[in-house]
Amino acid sequence: MSGFSQALVEDYGSQLLGEAKVYLDQIDLASRKMSELIDGLLTLSRSTRGELRHDAVDLSVLSERLLTELMQSSPERQVAIQVEAGLQAYGDARMLEAVMRNLLDNAWKYSAHAAAPGIRVYAEERDGIRRFCVADNGAGFDMAHANRLFQPFQRLHRQEEFPGIGIGLATVQRIVHRHNGNIEARGEPGKGAVFCFSLSNMPADSTRGEKEV
Structure with missing residues (x-):
């Protein structure tokens, strides 16, 4: 649908006036939202299927890469980033990347309106x-509604304020549970949120230290 609407704009855009242009824009927006929803549902489904690998994953290096991508996508934003070094985890590398990507995407998105946004891993x-x-000092949330955070399609903020489809945290929880771990969230409206997860069979590492990205 999106392809057809884009073709109409390219071929006949100059001939579309008034309401016709508005309707076409609405069709394009709806088709993009549907595409995002389908992609989200596929990701959610895959998170509970397939063989579970056991890789050594450096979450510090992974987080730095994902945060660099976010900074490159929005170079106008100034966000204070702290990533602790030596965050070694054991699990399915592909799935753990999905966990960190979702958590960091959320931290980036919900800290957008903070006066001095910051993200810490x-x-x-x-x-x-x-x-x-993964912690941020953004919009936060009311702990009274924390049980809704990990339910598919449940969102605690208005769509026009923070766009999304409500699949990310549900995917994160399913992946963490597949690793026999747990995830919890802490937050306060206007003061940010913290999401912490554990994974099974991980040796404790006493070597720590934060560095700036």
């Missing part, structure tokens, strides 16, 4: 379990 040790965390 680090690990914490609690109850003998190491958790990897």
Whole structure:
């Protein structure tokens, strides 16, 4: 559908006036949203299928690469970035990249309106379990609605304020659960959010240190 509407714009755009142009723009927007939804559903489905690999994954290097991509996509934004070095994880490399991509995309998106936006990637040790965390100082959320965060198609912010389809965190949770881990979220409206997840069979690493990206 998007291809046909784009072809109409290219071939007959100069002949479209008034409401006709508005209708065509609405068709194009709806088709792009449908494409995003289908892609999201496919990703959600794949997160619970296929053989689970056990790779050594450097989440620090991965996070730096993903954050660099985000900075290149929005060079006008000035975001303070901190990534702790030596965040070694064990799991399916492809799936763990999807986890970090979704968490960092969210941190980037929801910190867009912060006066001095910042994103931090680090690990914490609690109850003998190491958790990897992504924190931002953006829009945050009301903890009273935290149970909705990981449900497909559930969103806590208006679409016009922060666009999205509500698939990302559901995908993250399914991947983490496939690794016999857990994910939790903490947040406060206007003060940011923190998402921390654990993975099974990960040796604790006492070597830590943050560096600027």
